[in-house]
Amino acid sequence: MDVAIAVNGLDHYFGTGEARKQAIFDVNLRVERGKLTILMGPSGSGKTTVLTLMGCLREVQEGSVNLLGTELNGATEAQLIGLRRRLGFIFQAHNLHESLTATQNVLMGLQVHGRGDDRKQIAAAHHMLALLGLEDRLNYLPGSLSGGQKQRVAIARALVSNPDIVFADEPTAALDKDSGRTVVEMLKALGQERGTTTVMVTHDNRILELADRIVTLEEGRLVKDEFPRGQSLKLVRATET
């Protein structure tokens, strides 16, 4: 398979000295390019820690994370900056700039990449907002948007740069059933059309059926790895060799 992320023997610790506590234990995972992988598990099982380790948002302490062909354990700051440019992040706390309109917030997702001229960038931002059903909210400030609308602006900001990998932590939590499903269907379509890989942490049972793969963590360990469309882990491993 075409691997976007390969995790091997990943451990992670929080705290120092006597307070040092292991949160992640020997996680091994290969994430296939263009697929939607969901991370599940009880609160405190380590989902966000694994997501942020894979997304270069936390330093890899032990084990290996190979992201888009680059090893993160021991990577230089320049390598990490280069890699982060190829990633999109959608988090629960959407961190929109309150003084910027929806369009301007989405443009932030492009300007850090320094791409294209203004007109093209604005058209891309408007297109992405329209895909998320916000065509009549382009010039609204976050303060005048609902929680679900703000979340969709954050999603547009993450996707507008056409990232190779999208890391999403509870992206549908603030959305009603239909808009939650629409967002996940969009991420799936991006996988099929552009090869975008999505890794998503969710408790939202309503979207599980859309996943290509569901990985379950418990107490920092990977305990289940399922392919809902009947493809078994064994088969995938067999085609790798």
Ligand SMILES: Nc1ncnc2c1ncn2[C@@H]1O[C@H](COP(=O)(O)OP(=O)(O)OP(=O)(O)O)[C@@H](O)[C@H]1O
């Ligand atoms: N910054 C931190 N300092 C100390 N311990 C932490 C820190 N972040 C996470 N932990 C601990 O690591 C473990 C895994 O936390 P993590 O946030 O990854 O779990 P989670 O599965 O994402 O939980 P939730 O579903 O509640 O978001 C927990 O025991 C948590 O208390």
